[in-house]
Amino acid sequence: xxxxxxxxxxxxxxxxxxxxxxxxxxxxxxxxxxxxxxxxxxxxxxxxxxxxxxxxxxxxxxxxxxxxxxxxxxxxxxxxxxxxxxxxxxx
Amino acid sequence: xxxxxxxxxxxxxxxxxxxxxxxxxxxxxxxxxxxxxxxxxxxxxxxxxxxxxxxxxxxxxxxxxxxxxxxxxxxxxxxxxxxxxxxxxxxxxxxxxxxxxxxxxxxxxxxxxxxxxxxxxxxxxxxxxxxxxxxxxxxxxxxxxxxxxxxxxxxxxxxxxxxxxxxxxxx
Numbered sequence: 001x002x003x004x005x006x007x008x009x010x011x012x013x014x015x016x017x018x019x020x021x022x023x024x025x026x027x028x029x030x031x032x033x034x035x036x037x038x039x040x041x042x043x044x045x046x047x048x049x050x051x052x053x054x055x056x057x058x059x060x061x062x063x064x065x066x067x068x069x070x071x072x073x074x075x076x077x078x079x080x081x082x083x084x085x086x087x088x089x090x091x
Numbered sequence: 092x093x094x095x096x097x098x099x100x101x102x103x104x105x106x107x108x109x110x111x112x113x114x115x116x117x118x119x120x121x122x123x124x125x126x127x128x129x130x131x132x133x134x135x136x137x138x139x140x141x142x143x144x145x146x147x148x149x150x151x152x153x154x155x156x157x158x159x160x161x162x163x164x165x166x167x168x169x170x171x172x173x174x175x176x177x178x179x180x181x182x183x184x185x186x187x188x189x190x191x192x193x194x195x196x197x198x199x200x201x202x203x204x205x206x207x208x209x210x211x212x213x214x215x216x217x218x219x220x221x222x223x224x225x226x227x228x229x230x231x232x233x234x235x236x237x238x239x240x241x242x243x244x245x246x247x248x249x250x251x252x253x254x255x256x257x258x259x260x261x262x
Contacts, residue, residue: 020119068131
């Protein structure tokens with residue numbers, strides 16, 4: 001079995017830290033764009049221009065889905081330890 | 092030598108095995124998930140705006156609605172009214188140049204009641220000092236994001252009628 005991942009983790013111990021912060025920054029950016037979309041759509045709708053509401057909704061859903069997909073890459077350093085303890089309990 | 096036995100856990104520790112500090116701790120993983128949850132809320136909010144505009148369009152009335160007689164409102168005066176079938180408050184304004192205007196009396200910021208100032212020809216919202224131009228309803232100053240919604244005014248035979256603006260009337 002390859003020890004590539006273990007060696008990689010030893011070479012860059014702060015990797016998961018950087019990755020987590022990066023994902024949080026992107027999520028905050030996505031949230032900011034969604035807030036802007038919501039206020040812009042609400043304002044234009046109240047002005048009587050309803051044409052923008054559906055595209056704004058579609059864009060907001062796309063942003064949410066991209067944010068949810070990003071969660072898959074959120075590092076979980078304790079996952080391996082949890083799995084090991086669970087497998088020990090079952091044995 | 093025999094080792095001393097470990098002290099047994101107290102009943103409280105058995106019943107509540109999670110420490111308060113541990114329970115209140117919010118990890119960055121949980122924070123990221125929370126951000127994603129709020130993002131989903133924003134998407135739902137955008138959907139609500141779109142659906143509301145489609146299924147529950149704002150009230151529009153057909154034809155003309157009699158407000159009052161011209162003699163009822165002096166120059167610089169105002170006359171509040173509502174259209175039959177609606178609870179939206181409107182305000183009829185007799186401007187200093189003799190023309191008439193009708194605006195919704197709710198500020199576009201937070202729906203406070205606005206009032207006309209005949210001295211300077213402005214409509215003021217007293218809540219946050221927003222000002223609108225009495226001639227066209229445009230925002231002059233303050234936090235209101237949009238002009239005041241207006242109605243068309245027609246003076247005929249000494250009586251004042253209002254109708255929906257031509258470009259906003261439903262076909």
